[in-house]
Each structure stands twice: as C-alpha cells, then as structure tokens.
Amino acid sequence: MIRAYPAAAIQAAEEPVLAATPADALMVQAAGALATTVLRELRALGARRPGSVVLLLVGGGNNGGDALYAGARLARRGLVVLAALCAGTVHERALATARSAGVEVHPLRSGAELDVLALLTLARRAGVWVDALTGIGAAGGLREPLAGAVRALDDERLASPDEPLVVAVDVPSGIGVDDGALPGPVLPAHVTVTMSAPKPGLLLPPAAALAGRIEVVDLGLDAALAAGAPETAARLTAADAADLWPVPGAADHKYTRGVLGLVAGSARYPGAAVLATSGALGAGVGMLRYLGPPEPAALITARHPETVPGPGRVQAWALGSGIDPAAADRAAAVREALAQALAEDLPVVADAGALALLPERLPATTLLTPHAGELAALLRSRGHDVDRAQVEAEPLRHLRAAVDATGATVLLKGATTLVAGPHGPVHAQADGTPWLATAGSGDVLTGITGALLAGCAAELRSDTRRGGDLLARLGATAALVHGRAGVRASGGGPAGATDVARAVPGVVRELIEGEP
Ligand SMILES: NC(=O)C1=CN([C@@H]2O[C@H](COP(=O)(O)OP(=O)(O)OC[C@H]3O[C@@H](n4cnc5c(N)ncnc54)[C@H](OP(=O)(O)O)[C@@H]3O)[C@@H](O)[C@H]2O)[C@@H](O)CC1
Ligand SMILES: Nc1ncnc2c1ncn2[C@@H]1O[C@H](COP(=O)(O)OP(=O)(O)O)[C@@H](O)[C@H]1O
Ligand SMILES: [K+]
Incomplete structure (x- = not known):
C-alpha cells in the first residue's frame, strides 16, 4: 500500500x-x-x-x-x-x-x-x-x-x-x-x-x-x-488487491464463494443489467441471482445462461444501475432489496438510481458508488448546497461530507476514484484510462464490486464490527481491477463497456498470479 x-x-x-x-x-x-x-x-x-x-x-x-x-x-x-x-x-x-x-x-x-x-x-x-x-x-x-x-x-x-x-x-x-x-x-x-x-x-x-x-x-x-x-490517504497496489481478492480453495462451492443479488436494469436501460452481470461473473462471483423485468432478464439469460433469475438467499446485493428512481416498480424493488440487506446485515453496493432511494442513515456495510454529479445530488438531498463542479474542485471534502451525512462508505468515481468510509484513510485509485469514460462503464464496476462483497461478506461483517475499513479497501480493489480492465481493453484506443467487462478475468488472473 x-x-x-x-x-x-x-x-x-x-x-x-x-x-x-x-x-x-x-x-x-x-x-x-x-x-x-x-x-x-x-x-x-x-x-x-x-x-x-x-x-x-x-x-x-x-x-x-x-x-x-x-x-x-x-x-x-x-x-x-x-x-x-x-x-x-x-x-x-x-x-x-x-x-x-x-x-x-x-x-x-x-x-x-x-x-x-x-x-x-x-x-x-x-x-x-x-x-x-x-x-x-x-x-x-x-x-x-x-x-x-x-x-x-x-x-x-x-x-x-x-x-x-x-x-x-x-x-x-x-x-x-x-x-x-x-x-x-x-x-x-x-x-x-x-x-x-x-x-x-x-x-x-x-x-x-x-x-x-x-x-x-x-x-x-x-x-x-x-x-x-x-x-x-492511501493507494492500493496490485499486490494489495491480490491479497484482498477472494480466491477459491478446494473446499469451496458456489455458495461459500458468495451469491450476489442484482437489482439493476429496466425496460428503458436493459443493458446496465447485462453489464453489471458481466462484471460480476468476470470477477468470479459464485452465483448471481437477477431480480428484474423480462426485457433485461431475457438479455442476461441469452448472454450469461449461468445467471439464476428470481429471488433466493444471497450474501451481498448490487443495486441501482440502469434504474430510474422515478419508475415506481423498479424503485420498489431496490427499496425491498435494501430493506432485506439491512435486516440481514448484508453488504450492499448502491449505484445510480439506488442513490436516490436510500434511507437517511446507512450502516458502514453499505458502499455507495456515485460519480461527481450523483454525489452532489446525494449531498443536496441531505441539505448541502453543492453542485457537480464544486465536487470536482474539492472531491475529498465532499466525499467526507457524504460519508458523514450517510454513515456509509462512499466510492466517488472519476479519473482518480476515491473511496472512504467512517474509519481509515481515503483510498485514491488511478489505475484506469480516460477511455473508461464511456456509457455503461460504471455498471461493470458495480458488478465487480458486488462480486467482491459477496465473496468477502463474512470478513466484512466482522471487520465492520471492529470499526475497520475493509469495505473501503474492497471498493478500492474493485476500482483497481476495473481501471486495469479498461487499460487492457483499450490498449491505447477506444473500448466499450462490454470490452471492459470481457477484460476483467484476465486482469484478476494476472493479479493473483502476482504480476505487478
Ligand atoms: N525539515 C527538513 O530538514 C527537511 C525538509 N525538507 C524540505 O523542506 C520543505 C519544508 O520546508 P519549510 O518548512 O521550510 O517550508 P517550505 O515548504 O519551503 O515553505 C516555506 C516558504 O514558503 C513561503 N510560503 C509559505 N506559504 C506560502 C504561500 N501560500 N505563498 C507563497 N509563499 C509561501 C514561506 O514564506 P513566508 O510565508 O514565511 O513569508 C517560506 O519562504 C519540505 O517540503 C522539503 O522540501 C527536506 O529537505 C528534508 C529535510
Ligand atoms: N477520465 C477518466 N479516466 C479514467 N477513468 C474514468 C474517467 N472518467 C470516468 N472514468 C471511470 O469510468 C466509470 C464511469 O462510470 P459512470 O459515470 O457510472 O458511467 P455509467 O453510468 O455510464 O456506467 C467510472 O468507473 C469512472 O471511474
Ligand atoms: K515544490
């Protein structure tokens, strides 16, 4: 580090x-x-x-x-x-x-x-x-x-x-x-x-x-x-990310490796659900349960037949990508999953539409993943007078304000992604490329993050009880992998979010094999 x-x-x-x-x-x-x-x-x-x-x-x-x-x-x-x-x-x-x-x-x-x-x-x-x-x-x-x-x-x-x-x-x-x-x-x-x-x-x-x-x-x-x-402040290196990455052992099965519940995508934005799924599967989640309407569900099943549709037990939740909080049915699904996660003390990554559907206070096992505009909106919803440009000018100050205002751990996306929770340093990851600034790129990050939370759910729970900052380090690890996947997919030129997701398994393999 x-x-x-x-x-x-x-x-x-x-x-x-x-x-x-x-x-x-x-x-x-x-x-x-x-x-x-x-x-x-x-x-x-x-x-x-x-x-x-x-x-x-x-x-x-x-x-x-x-x-x-x-x-x-x-x-x-x-x-x-x-x-x-x-x-x-x-x-x-x-x-x-x-x-x-x-x-x-x-x-x-x-x-x-x-x-x-x-x-x-x-x-x-x-x-x-x-x-x-x-x-x-x-x-x-x-x-x-x-x-x-x-x-x-x-x-x-x-x-x-x-x-x-x-x-x-x-x-x-x-x-x-x-x-x-x-x-x-x-x-x-x-x-x-x-x-x-x-x-x-x-x-x-x-x-x-x-x-x-x-x-x-x-x-x-x-x-x-x-x-x-x-x-x-801190920055994780590839070796730190490798140490944190959940690598399955001989005794593991899909449930011990972690099941992720995904509430993402809508008839209007079906692709977000596919991209989050691709990110999670690429990052090696044990199983993914998808909860959503028929259009994205059909796309996901066609693209990733290993996905399990419908509810069931999960170890972590990924919520909100490709969801308009004004759409009543999808907002209700996010709220329901969130309530279940909070009741069962499960880790959650909340992205995009879910950021507008949060209760006032959240446990430190919740990771919010706004970009600068969404962070400004989150702060405005809690009485701060702030716009996107102000967040970009002083990202650390506003990130800390969001942590204080919500109690959650917050990952602020950008060329340098910042992650901080109520305890520990801010992690600043600059592993990507500007080619990552492409629609759907954040959905892939949500999937990668969800996979990590599902794979580390038990450690996360005990770390949070001890007042640790494992969730922030996992968020930083996801940002590192996402950034590297962007670099790998781009090779110096354009890459779509689908290409980024496709690059994730290779990046993880290099990490755990110890390549710098
Ligand atoms: N300690 C050590 O032995 C070692 C220290 N090391 C080195 O020392 C550095 C720290 O040195 P430092 O503490 O002397 O301060 P430093 O950064 O040079 O600034 C002071 C000068 O800046 C001025 N100034 C201040 N604010 C200003 C402003 N807003 N706008 C304009 N001017 C401003 C201030 O003027 P004043 O405000 O007093 O009028 C004063 O002239 C450290 O960064 C490292 O490089 C290494 O050698 C290893 C050993
Ligand atoms: N200039 C940049 N350099 C590197 N990475 C970037 C840059 N701009 C954005 N990113 C990354 O791209 C992703 C964009 O996510 P997001 O804004 O949520 O997009 P979307 O909602 O379209 O998926 C984030 O992971 C962010 O860190
Ligand atoms: K200087």
Missing part, C-alpha cells in the same frame, strides 16, 4: 532526526536524490550532461534549500545551473554551497516585487525547471508575487517549442498538500521527487494530476511515520 502522510506527520517524524543529525544532513541527502533524478531524466531525454541547463526556482524555505544543494551537485557534474531566487531571503548555507559549486545565482526579488521578465529569460535558457518555491511548509495557495510568476512560467511552458522538463521538489508548489486542492496556480510537473513519503495531495485529485510520476526519497523516517498518526 502506498501511504501518504500529511505535512504535520512528516514534520513530527523529522523533528527528532533533525535534532540528532548535523545541520542540513537530511536536506543534503534529499538533494542528492533530487540531483540523481534530474540526471536520470536528462539521460532518458537523450540530453548531453555538459551543456544541459537547469533552472532552480528557489523559494524562501527548506524546499528551496533542497534545490540549491541539488543544484550544487549538478553544477559539479558539469551542468549549467541557474538559481532564480524568488524570495527575499533563501536558505543561506545551501546558497553558499551552490555559489561555490558554480551555480549562477540570480536574485529576482525586491520587496514585494519579483522580476518576472528576468525569470522568463532564465527559463528560456533551461531545459529543466526545478520547482522549489514551496513544499510542506506552505499554507494555502501561492501568494503574489509567486502566483504571478508561476502563471507566467506556465504560459511560457505551453508556448515553448521544446517543452521544459519540470521536476517538483517534494510537491508541486501551491497544491493543497494535505487535501489535493488547487487553490491557485501550479506548475504541472513531469516528476515529483517527494521526501520520506508521499503527501496526500500527490494522490488526491485534482492536484494529483499535476504531480506527474512520483519518486519517494527514503530518508529513514519510515519507522517514525508508522509509529505516529496513521496515514490519511
């Missing part, structure tokens, strides 16, 4: 190490890793080391110090290094080291003014920009004059025929370090070299999209971080 710690936790873990080591030892170590990344990126671009020009964007804190020490190292390796000092005062020892190593130093700040024209002239000379304006010590979005400077650099980057390589130090300056918000301008990075552990803002949308590839520099703080406050 990739664990992300907020700024305060990193600072608390650093404190005793800083007190026990010589001045700047940790920073020099961090800078060494940063310099190595810059050299590696240049090599990957086919650039020659002598003659390559690197621009350091240096702010007034230790983040700027990291860049200056790294710049010193790069200058000693034959690179031309320009330091644009964007704060009135910068880390003094790091600056002295940079100067004596041959870094060209350009003080650009005078009081509240920053010489943006001079900055752009330096920027045009450099093939690599190192963004070290602010790191975890920053509060809020970048203030002027740094905000204006970043806007100008971003315009320059877009206009430049040879787009510079941007390496962010610790975080892209100006992101919401702890929540992934974008309160102001931010220079998008190709690579972020982050110290000790990822920060939540590197995993969470919308900021995560500006962080590029993330490289974590081990500064020996892992034990201290693990002993402190728990991570606030």
